[in-house]
Amino acid sequence: MSDDPHDRDAHTHDHGGGHHPAPLSPVEMRARALEELLTAAGIVDPTFIDGVVNAYERDIGPMNGARVVARAWVDPAYRGRLLTDATKAIAELGFGGPEGEHMVVVENTPDVHNVVVCTLCSCYPWPVLGLPPNWYKSPAYRARVVREPRAVLAEMGLVLAESVEVRVWDSSAEIRYLVLPERPPGTETLAEEELAALVTRDAMIGTAHVAARHGPISPPPSGSTSPPRQQTP
Amino acid sequence: MSDDPHDRDAHTHDHGGGHHPAPLSPVEMRARALEELLTAAGIVDPTFIDGVVNAYERDIGPMNGARVVARAWVDPAYRGRLLTDATKAIAELGFGGPEGEHMVVVENTPDVHNVVVCTLCSCYPWPVLGLPPNWYKSPAYRARVVREPRAVLAEMGLVLAESVEVRVWDSSAEIRYLVLPERPPGTETLAEEELAALVTRDAMIGTAHVAARHGPISPPPSGSTSPPRQQTP
């Protein structure tokens, strides 16, 4: 049970024991009330919740998309399949499921930069990127990136040359988009696994380039109550 | 000084004396800070504020517009001038000033019903109607009355026949609108002053008809700290 975030969090208030937790905030009270009523109604099984949450904190995240990208960089035939039928090519690596049933991959080149948004809600390709970060769900990003993508990207640290065509993809229907970033120069000698470690979440959304330096893979560190993560899956 | 709402309100906290007022709310603190700094900077004179506020609580209100309407009902020549050059005709009765410099009067008939809104802010003809009520400034009214005026009016108690043409006037530029309501039947024997007492604020915005019964003139009763108002100006 020590790996169960539920049993170690604020919801243990009522479970007795020696904890002295802070009082519940209004939103915590609502969440608890809803879970208790849905559990009592047989609609929700708390162990199902635990399993789903664990999966998205540990197994489903941008390290999956990074494997897709690295494979496309080293294997031209795979890249071809990925750009033709992304859902199928991604499934080859074992990834699929909710919010990933209808995938399209858009490829960055020296002349074209792609960036993804969902202006109407926060659609996002969960199987390859996990759950979206807060900025992706923020009104500021959703409102502005379709209107002034260059300004938004520059604020986020990505300055694009005038000559580059910016393509913003609004996930308004059932397709979910993954950006295939450019392979950085100076990575010719790296193995597929090493390449995957370079690929960040933001590069696959389109708000960053991939750098040749070996940095930590971007999120998720999965919250204060979870064990530390490996940098590569 | 007993008529001065300023000196009898929560702003007396710092003025010493024997009051034991409630602590200031955040918005009250902001208002006080702003007034003190603007007064210190010589931009605002508290007695000027008192004078303006008193004017809008006592002298400038829908009783002015009601006089315009009643005159138009009894004097066809005045009605003609009002519909041709409203600003000038309203000035004949002594009304004018901020938010009333460019007036247009729109006339209700058995076939046409007019209603006024300001979707972008809350523009309103102050000299003839005073300051607007909260519902006129609410997002719900501003958003909906241009889209579904009949539904909004029905919710407010005014059900219009299908055969009536509804004209919604959005005060988006410099013109301010006053609705000239229909004179109710059964008022043929009333004097101009008695007619004015029938005319409500809402009838001059276009969210109500004028009833022949002598009811209280609609707002303003001017807040808890002000003396009771006459029903007719």
Add this chain to the structure above:
Amino acid sequence: MNGIHDLGGMDGFGRVVVEAAEPVFHQPWERRVFGMLAAVAFTRLTSAHGYRHAVERMDPEHYLRAPYYERMMTGLATLLVERGKLDRATLDARVPGGFPLAQPAHPNATSDAEEIVADTRTSEASPRFRVGDTVRVRDVQPRGHTRCPRYVRGHRGVVVRIDRPFTLPDLAAHTDRDHREPTYGVRFSATELWSASAATRDAVYVDLWESYLEATR
């Protein structure tokens, strides 16, 4: 609906705030809410369309104030109350001050959706437009759920991709009708959408159901 959720092209929201090394969940209650949504989706108690519309119907000020998982919780609870799976009074009684739910759907939501479909001849089998066609987004204003964003309505774009028929959200959010239509990827130039001075090379790609589109004259 022309709702608060339809944010594309809105001004006034300031800078995008990025949190470094952001965790998947920030608070334990967020985990529970996400898990509940997954459970409800898994049991097919609702479609994504109905769920999205419930979130959209939140009081606009609450929508902007609430973090993502609070919006999720509000939409989920609203939907389950509306579907008779939860009792509102019981829910309210569990939370001091009550459990805020979204507004009801607009009374004309279904008829507005039906009007949109009735206006076009869509066919699951044969897409009406081809890749390369210039199309115009219909300037429709349905008061129910729609996935036709306001910022492209009335604008011209070019079809870049034809996707398989998907269920039209407008009807599915309000009825049991699984009306399927071809869906298109449409490219809109930035100059078409925003102004002649926009970066001329740039473009926005929006995915649109066939009922949202019309041929250009």
Add this chain to the structure above:
Amino acid sequence: MNGIHDLGGMDGFGRVVVEAAEPVFHQPWERRVFGMLAAVAFTRLTSAHGYRHAVERMDPEHYLRAPYYERMMTGLATLLVERGKLDRATLDARVPGGFPLAQPAHPNATSDAEEIVADTRTSEASPRFRVGDTVRVRDVQPRGHTRCPRYVRGHRGVVVRIDRPFTLPDLAAHTDRDHREPTYGVRFSATELWSASAATRDAVYVDLWESYLEATR
């Protein structure tokens, strides 16, 4: 700007709540704020255009949450800080947690406004359109102040009234330029704006500066 203030045609705000026998002011602080606005307007420290834009630039969630006179206070304070009449730090120091102001104007506000005017040939002396003319509202998207509501952009209407030239708010809110143009009352049928099923007799009348309009082809 496509701001939160541009509410015409938005859905999701629920019923109009009417207070019976409403007083002119509900709280003493509201009186003071209104009086301050009057004093500042009287001394011509700002134009109505600059003031309105300051209110529009409030954080959207704050805009929806704040009652009218709090919006007034926020816009007024923002403007006076921006014009150097008030020191922001001094203001912040007087209120626990600081004094919330509106966001700065968009960096492209002035250039967007200039682009709108440059596109049309307006003349104070000779109105370009006549009563009875059918006109189309230009589908402009300026990021600064404008009085061209989003819900009429791209739509056709008929000129019903020509008003005297008034100062164009788009430029006046951001510059010292007192650019005057004829202003028109324009009638839009409900079917043109909303849908074929709208009440066919009904219409919305919107007052629009000449730069917002174009001839129909």
